[in-house]
Amino acid sequence: MNENARPVFSCNGVHVRIGEKEVVKGVDLAVLPGEVHAIMGPNGSGKSTLANSLMGHPAYALTGTVELGGEDVTALPPDEKARRGMFLAFQYPVAVPGVTVASFLRAAVSAVRGADVPVREFRKELLARMEDLEMDPGFAGRYLNDGFSGGEKKRVEILQLLMLKPRFALLDETDSGLDIDALKVVAKGINAAASNDTGMLLVTHYQRLLNYVHPHVVHVFMDGRIVRSGGPELALELEERGYDWLEPAAVGGV
């Protein structure tokens, strides 16, 4: 990580509404290449809404600005954001019956790289990344997320992260519902992406992923706002003390 590097991702004054209700109430972030930020907060604080709306989910109305590599991408549709190097690992990945993991990924990789990847080359790369994630090669032929266990879905999200090599990735509760072995594998994938200079924002409820992925910056997110930012030690403090001591009232509003 270069201290003089420019942020690969930043957002300023982001507010998000779902219908009439304001869920995200002013968020500013700046993530450098290869930097890992964790956003931690209690359930219902709006973390997932933030992640989904930054990617461009049509159900959320976002105001403020979102920049990718210094370019304003606020108004771009999700596919355009993806082609410019943005990624979202879903908390609940959607099943697409009849479409294999391999054919889906080949289409996605081709779309993001802007050119068809030769089958042989693609296959080699896919199998290597699957091996990194301790996945059975037969997985490539299964229908995307169709009948997958929670852990399998999360692994496939990380597989996509490694294949698409985004500049910036949002990971929405990627650690939830994983046993310890799966958690380690997922962490390995996240660390590999970070070492590839992907900037990342991990949205998480628990500290346990952070035993394996060491964030550079930790943000505490409550009631639609970042109420405190700090180093990795902040995550440990949350683990010990919970979130109550950081209620907006307790910290004087921020």
Place this chain on the structure above:
Amino acid sequence: MASTPTVADIGSDYNRRYGFHDPEEYFMRTPKGLSHEVVEAISLLKKEPEWMRVFRHKALDIFLAKPMPTWGDTERLSSIDFDDITYYVRATEKQEKSWEDVPENVKRTFDRLGIPEAERKFLAGVSAQYESEVVYHSVKEELTKQGVIFLDMDSGLREHEEIVRRYFGTVIPSADNKFAALNSAVWSGGSFIYVPKNTEVAIPLQAYFRINAERMGQFERTLIIADEGAKVHYIEGCTAPVYSSSSLHSAVVELIAMKGARIRYTTIQNWSNNIFNLVTKRAVANEDAVVEWVDGNIGSGLTMKYPAVILKGERAHGEVLSIAFAGPGQHQDAGAKMIHLAPHTTSKITSKSISKGTGRSSYRGLVKIRNGAHGCKTSVQCDALLIGDAARTDTYPTMEIDEDQVSVEHEARVSKIGDEQLFYLRSRGLKDDQARLMIVNGFIEPFVKELPMEYAVELNRLIELEMEGSVG
């Protein structure tokens, strides 16, 4: 790991590829409209035996006496003007044996449909129907050696009158329905296949059909007989040029699977919007026989088609696997019928439909289990996918079960391309139309994987064309 072709470069030449039509050069056509004179002319021109001439005239009487169906899309059906249709057109005077002998304009049509390529790839017997007469028909020597008969129906009647006379119209009598009666009166072309006992036809036999003359009906007649222990796979595929006024396609297909025989009949049809596609398809499966209908319906203004299997012998198995794609303004009224007459017979119906824009698809099915047919099993699954708010789907399943010792399963599902599914795929860089196409292709995958490779490719292309401009 098939590549996903881009939407832009495929289908941009739809009109050139499928909308072209050659200048109509016909040696003989009957005047418009239907009468005993027309029927007589057809029979005379074909130099048919007396019994077939009589069969045609009787069928015409039945057709004239029968009212139009009072179910299905009666509004569209009532718009058929039987007096405005040419019932018989012949493209060339004689049948051609080799590719070199086929007339240039016919060749051009076939070239654009990829028929020589199909032949190269399959090295199978190709029987292609151009207008009402089969003009190109090659049967591999191997088939002849095996004693397999693969002819157009007219030649079948001439060369194997005994077999034809014995089975013709036995599975679907002329009086079965109005359109079966019409076909029986004016039929022309189609395929005749006989596979001898314990003979396996290793390569799929295929025929291309094509309607090329405006307002011309096409009434092909197909009869396939698989003798005891025989196996055969027959494939038909259709594309039709785009025309402004209506054309009627009304085929009759009869399959007979003797004891322990196996027949698979695969169809992919891509009719232009003005075509009425009203087809009667029925099979008889004797003891331990297996009959499978694999039926893909794309296009047409109105399709009414319900492939049926009569499970006549013990342990016979019948299967229908179908997809229907109803684009804007189209109505696919398709389904299946399984008639269990004998004990321990089994059947499976899988129906998948896609309705897009103002398209409408209906599943209409019948499963009947006769009293005494104990130990039967049947399962019916209908999946409908809707694209857009105006799309419509209906399910009309009928079950007539007169026996207690049976297992019956029925499942129906309707889904829409959901916002979450689209958002997921788009967050991976796929454009909206690409994402929709991927979801649709996934939906029909269970059908596509049953097709030979080149048909699978063709079907995927057709679906891609149909999906164009579906955004929003």
